[in-house]
Amino acid sequence: MKVTPENVRDFILQGLACEHIHVDGDGRHFAAVIVSSEFEGKGMLQRHKQVYQALGDRMEKIHALSMQTLTPAQWADNH
Amino acid sequence: MDEKQIALENIKKTVTGNPVVLYMKGTPQFPQCGFSGRAAQVLKACGVTDYVAVNVLEDQGAYDYLKFYADFPTFPQCYIRGELIGGSDIMLAMYEQGELQGLVQQATAAR
Numbered sequence: 001m002k003v004t005p006e007n008v009r010d011f012i013l014q015g016l017a018c019e020h021i022h023v024d025g026d027g028r029h030f031a032a033v034i035v036s037s038e039f040e041g042k043g044m045l046q047r048h049k050q051v052y053q054a055l056g057d058r059m060e061k062i063h064a065l066s067m068q069t070l071t072p073a074q075w076a077d078n079h
Numbered sequence: 080m081d082e083k084q085i086a087l088e089n090i091k092k093t094v095t096g097n098p099v100v101l102y103m104k105g106t107p108q109f110p111q112c113g114f115s116g117r118a119a120q121v122l123k124a125c126g127v128t129d130y131v132a133v134n135v136l137e138d139q140g141a142y143d144y145l146k147f148y149a150d151f152p153t154f155p156q157c158y159i160r161g162e163l164i165g166g167s168d169i170m171l172a173m174y175e176q177g178e179l180q181g182l183v184q185q186a187t188a189a190r
Contacts, residue, residue, distance in 0.1 A: 029113075044169045045151075052152050059152050064114055066168050 002027045003061050015054025019072045028063040035075040044069065083147070086140030090148045095161040098186035099130035102145055103155040107132050118155040118167040125180045127187055159186045 005023040008030050012021060020035035032051075039047045047069035052059055059065075070078070080088070094100050099122070105111030107119035122130055135142040135154055146152040149163035157164045159182050164170060173179040 044172060045163065045165045048165060048169065049150060064112070064153065066114070068168075 003030075005030060008032065008055075008062060008065070011058045012051060012054050015056065016050060020075060029066070030062060030064065031066040033068045033070070035070045035072055037072055039069055039071045082140070083144050086144035087148055089140055090145060091161075093131065093133065094148075094158040097131040098160060098189070099127055099183050100133065100158040101130055101155055102133045102135055102141055102158075104134070104136055106134055111136060112154070114153075114167040115155045118157060118170050121167070121170045121174050121179065122157070122183065124174060125183045127183045129187065130183075159183060 003025075004027070005025040008025060009021055009023040009032075012018065012023075012032070012034065016034070016036055016038060018034055018036045021032065023030055023032045025031065034051060036050075038050060042050070048067060051065075051067060051069065055062070055065075101107075101118055101122060103110060103112070103115035103118060105115055107123070110116030110119055119132065133141055135145065145154070145156060149156070151163060151166070153166055155167055157166075157170050164173070164179070164182070170179060173182075
C-alpha cells in the first residue's frame with residue numbers, strides 16, 4: 001500500500017505533539033515542516049531523532065524523509 | 080559475537096578510526112540516492128576530499144545495523160571524530176550556517 005503525505009503526517013502526530021505540521025511527498029520521498037514545542041532546547045540531531053521515534057517501525061514504509069524541525073518561536077520568525 | 084555485534088564493532092572502528100566518515104548509498108562519484116548524493120556534495124563543498132565513504136549497498140552489516148549504532152534510522156549518516164552529525168538535511172543546514180566547514184576541517188587537520 002502506498003504511503004501518502006497525510007499518512008506520514010498522522011504517523012508523526014501519533015507520537016509527537018505538533019503546533020504545526022505540513023508534509024509533501026510522492027509516496028517514497030517526503031518532505032516535512034514540523035513545528036513542536038518538544039524541540040525547545042534540543043539540537044537538530046536530537047529533533048530528527050524525536051521525529052524518527054514518533055514514526056517508529058512505520059519509518060520502514062518511508063524511503064526518505066527530509067525535515068525541517070522548528071520550535072514555535074522559530075516558526076513565528078519565519079512567517 | 081553475533082552478526083549484529085560484529086557489524087556494530089566494525090562501525091565503531093570505522094567512525095572512531097577516521098576523522099570524517101560518510102555512510103551512503105553508492106559512492107560520492109556515483110551516488111545511488113539523491114540524499115546520499117547531496118551529502119557527498121556538501122562534504123565536497125566543505126573542501127574535504129579524503130574522507131571515508133562507506134557504500135552501504137556493498138556492506139551488508141552497515142546496511143542492516145547502522146541504524147542501531149547511533150539510533151538514527153536513515154542513510155546517509157555523517158560522522159566526525161566518531162560522533163554522528165546527522166543526515167543530509169542536518170549536514171546541509173550546518174553547511175549553510177557555516178558550522179560544518181570548520182568541524183570537518185579541524186577534524187581532518189588534527190589527524
